[in-house]
Amino acid sequence: MQDYHEFMSEILIDEPTLQQRVKELGAKINHDYAGEELLLICILRGALPFLVDLMRHVTVPNAIDCMAISSYGAGARSFTGNVRVNLDLQTNIEGRHVLLVEDIVDSGHTIAHVLEMLNTRRPKSLKVCALLDKASRREVVVPIDYRGFAIDNKFVFGYGLDIDEYYRNLPFIAVVDLSKYQQPN
Ligand code: IMP
Ligand code: MG
Secondary structure (H helix, E strand, C coil): CCCHHHCEEEEEECHHHHHHHHHHHHHHHHHHCCCCCEEEEEEECCCHHHHHHHHCCCCCCEEEEEEEEEECCCCHHHCCCCEEEEECCCCCCCCCEEEEEEEEECCCHHHHHHHHHHHCCCCCEEEEEEEEECHHHCCCCCCCCEEEEECCCCCEEECCECECCECCCCCCEEEECHHHCCCCC
16 A cells, blocks of 8 residues: 555645534534434445544434445446445434435435435435535535535545545545556555
């Protein structure tokens, strides 16, 4: 695995800024769901650090579950719009307030597909919390009820976001210079 310093062009969102925003999102969620119970759904694997940090600011009664989604064959840089469920929820969401927690909304196909699928299970409410919003890349309209940051059309990594499955552990979000990145064997 290549040292990220070799291909990182800039740190886009540093750790204190991320943590501050996550705290603010938690406060907003607590306000909006006051008196209710909430099911937080982590869209694996990218939303993992975000959900873990976010849930520690959620004070309304809550439970968590996970689901894993992928696009057929291609990676995110050549996304086709075909979405597959690799791991479904363990929880029956009927009659429950559900909040989808996602790392980034890019084309919008992933979230659009998940919303369509989960709505058929008749949750009491179904909303989206996305850390990052790359609005200029949107191909389908999707609602984002809680948005961390709007970002430009750059490929980013860290804080859950991967390049070829690596670098998810970094506590900040950085931009990759793809001309300097070498794919692992
Ligand atoms: P969608 O295009 O909105 O369906 O997003 C598909 C998925 O692509 C996201 O959930 C991310 O996992 C991934 N993705 C999109 N943009 C980036 C990026 O800049 N870095 C890392 N992963 C990304
Ligand atoms: Mg993802």
